[in-house]
Amino acid sequence: MDFPALPDTHGIAVLALIVVALFLFSRDRIPLESSSLGILCLLLVGFELFPYQAEGHILHAGDFFDGFGHEALIAVCALMIAGQGLVRTGALEPLGRSLSRAWSVSPLLSLLLTLLISAILSAFVNNVPIVVLLLPILISVSIRTGKSSSGILLPVGLATVVGGMATTIGTSTNLLVVSVAADLGMRKLSMFDFFLPAAMAGGIAILYLWLIAPRMLPKRQAPMEDVSPRLFSGHLSIPEDSKAVGMSLAEVIEKTDGRLQVREIRREPGLTIIPLPDLALRAGDQLGVQDSPQNLKEFEEILGAQLYSRNAPVPADSPLVSEDQQIAEIVVTQGSPLLGTTLARRHFSTLYQLTALALHRAGQSNTALGEDIKDIRLRLGDVLLVQGPREKIATLKSGGELLVLDATEDLPHSHRAPMALAIMVGIVALPAFGIVPIAVSALAGVMLMLATACLRWRDAVRALSTPVIMIVVSSLALGQALLQTGGADYLARLFVTVAADAPPAIALSGLMLVMAILTNIVSNNAAAVIGTPVAISIANQLGLPAEPYVLAVLFGANMSYATPMAYKTNLLVMNAGGYSFSDFMRVGIPMLIIVWLSLSWLLPQMYGL
Known part of the structure; x- marks a missing residue:
């Protein structure tokens, strides 16, 4: 088997850069927009320092900016x-x-x-x-x-x-x-x-x-x-024999290892005091608190206080409930005001009157309350477990600004x-x-x-x-460089050489399978843009119409079934449903094979290959 000659230096450099790009695009730890910008910069600087001339035309770095104004x-x-x-x-x-x-x-x-x-x-x-x-x-x-x-x-x-x-x-x-x-x-x-x-x-x-x-x-x-409330709202009443009488609020919080969070202090009927750290507590004070039932029962014992709910003491053997509280999930979607920011920067608890209980992120264990959820930068597909009054969750859901999942079927309208x-x-x-x-x-x-x-x-x-904008622009630039430097033609000749004895239908099926595998590892847009000029070159090498081979690239790049990172909706579904990576592979790989085999038969039949 005689393999085709390698392209010139620029062509080899572009092919190497594509390999680097596909590797970077598959790394979850590196933001896709950062990888795309880095690849685009390397391409621009390379062609500016080492101009490339083909068929009397010099390929300048500025030519790679065309993607920003591309119709697509x-x-x-x-x-x-x-x-x-x-x-x-x-x-x-x-x-x-x-x-x-x-x-x-x-x-x-x-x-x-x-x-x-x-x-x-x-x-x-x-x-x-x-x-x-x-x-x-x-x-x-x-x-x-x-x-x-x-x-x-x-x-x-x-x-x-x-x-x-x-x-x-x-x-x-x-x-x-x-x-x-x-x-x-x-x-x-x-x-x-x-x-x-x-x-x-x-x-x-x-x-x-x-x-x-x-x-x-x-x-x-x-x-x-599990729609039961995780947090309980109530008051810790300080009796005369409590250990907290005469202590400052800061000292009381220290006795609970800093876990006690006091929202307000009721001292007399109609009098509410801001919970300042140096405020000395008196007998009869009521500390407004919200925490897990286990923690509140522990605080009650540490301080020698009495836990109240709706002005009635909570018996020691009675399970704590919070009648007006509801659990909901907030999914971080494209266009969400939470995307790319933190709960602290967004002033989430103040703005929406909700408490974040946990954060679920694909491939990671849940981050629970008290583990600085408010300081975590939120990504697409993250799911926040929140709790708050039913009316606040209903208002948030009807507003349509955030995707809220709760136990009701009410939809924004x-x-x-x-x-x-x-x-x-x-x-x-x-x-x-x-x-x-x-x-x-x-x-x-x-x-x-x-x-x-x-x-x-x-x-x-x-x-x-x-990320979508940058991956499209960088992919268009890579595709143009691949075409202009002869890299696309080289890959096409290499593909035709490997599939030399195979019928055109088999070559089409193989191209589609390569794209399907690629799209589940790296960005589907990158795979599609880089694969399209190669598909046209393959058709030209075989002396066949380009359309079925271009469709093989299109369909293959759409088979984003087997991994959660293959498509953004996969991430949304993964987190909201509690799926694992293996669940996508278990269902997605057989589905990919079904669609690939179906189209591998249909396209040759339709185009007479």
């Missing part, structure tokens, strides 16, 4: 903002209520209906709003029925990923592949050009998610499935929801009928949402994802 990036950003408008207004709330009612009639058929609706919606709307809509409903269903949510959440989350590969606007990956392929001379695919093979393979995947996947998942305990939904329909319909490109309709739709107050500017800014 504009469309991706505009669609992210428009999706946030659906979330903020609760435009999909009627659909959520209908699904919730269906679950009470027939859970098995309702699961199928939920999977189908999730997949269909995700073909036209970013799947993050779909998951945000469904998580509260499905959590509420599992709590009311007493069944574990583990057999529901992951299949529904994966259904949205399957649906996203059906149209050009289903995912940012699709938009990028279609745009890059058009830049390289292939005809621009319209919205439904690959809907048929995606729908057929997706239908098989939906049946798998409905009948088989729930039975493969072990029962997991999601935090929300506003009178602007029909307007937001109508605008979104227009965004999808105009490019579907070939009237305007998706970048134009999406940008116009965002303007309309802002003009009609379906969105505020701060919501629009939060909806933009810095």
Whole structure:
């Protein structure tokens, strides 16, 4: 087997940089935006110091800035903002209520209906709003029925990923592949050009998610499935014989090893004193406290005090309850005001009147109360377990600013929801009928949402994802460098040499499998943008149409089923459902094989390979 000659020095350097980039993109400890910026800087500095000339054209560093104004990036950003408008207004709330009612009639058929609706919606709307809509409903269903949510959440989350590969606007990956392929001379695919093979393979995947996947998942305990309050609010009354009489508040707190947190001190009827450290305690004082029942009982014994609830003493043998308190989960999603900040900086407890009990993060043990939760920088997919008055949680949930999961099925809704939904329909319909490109309709739709107050500017800014923007720009720059320096042609010739004796259909299937494996390890956008010029080069080497090979890259880059970090909705579902990494592999790998084999047969049949 004669392997092709290596490209020139610039080509080898670009190939090496791509290897470095894929490695960095797979590292959880390094923010994706930081890796992308670093790769972009290396590319810019390298070509500025060592200019590259090809076919009479000098490739300057400034050429790699084109990604910031690329049509695909504009469309991706505009669609992210428009999706946030659906979330903020609760435009999909009627659909959520209908699904919730269906679950009470027939859970098995309702699961199928939920999977189908999730997949269909995700073909036209970013799947993050779909998951945000469904998580509260499905959590509420599992709590009311007493069944574990583990057999529901992951299949529904994966259904949205399957649906996203059906149209050009289903995912940012699709938009990028279609745009890059058009830049390289292939005809621009319209919205439904690959809907048929995606729908057929997706239908098989939906049946798998409905009948088989729930039975493969072990029962997991999601935090929300225990809805009893973790903290108890009450008063520690100081009698005359208490050890605390005459002591300063600071001394009393020291006796409890600094664990006692006093919110207020009631001294006389109608008199409330600010709990200053040097305040001397008197007999009859009542210390307003909130803590776990175990801690409060311990403080009662240490101080020789009496614990009261609603002005009545709590008997020693009586379990503590807090009637007005409720437990809920807050999921950190794209566009959340908590993303990228800490609870302390956000003044969370003061602003929302809620107490953070624990933090659940993928791949890490839970961080519990007292372990400085307030100082942890929150990431996409983090789940905060919070407690507070029912009315505060209800207000927060109805506001739509945060994704709140509690034991109710109430969904945020506003009178602007029909307007937001109508605008979104227009965004999808105009490019579907070939009237305007998706970048134009999406940008116009965002303007309309802002003009009609379906969105505020701060919501629009939060909806933009810095990691997505940077990975798209850096990937486009790498793809351009790979093409211009001959790296794409080298990889294509290498692929054709390895698959020399294989039929074209097998070569297509192999390319799709490589992309599927890659997308579960690194960013799917990076895999798609780098793979598209290689796919076109492979088709040219084989003397075949480029379209089926480009679709192999598109479909392969969408098979983000096998790992939680492969797609952002996977992280949301993982944390909310209490899943482990192995759960995704257990369900996702067979699903990847099913979809890959289905498309490996369908695409050659459709294109006569």
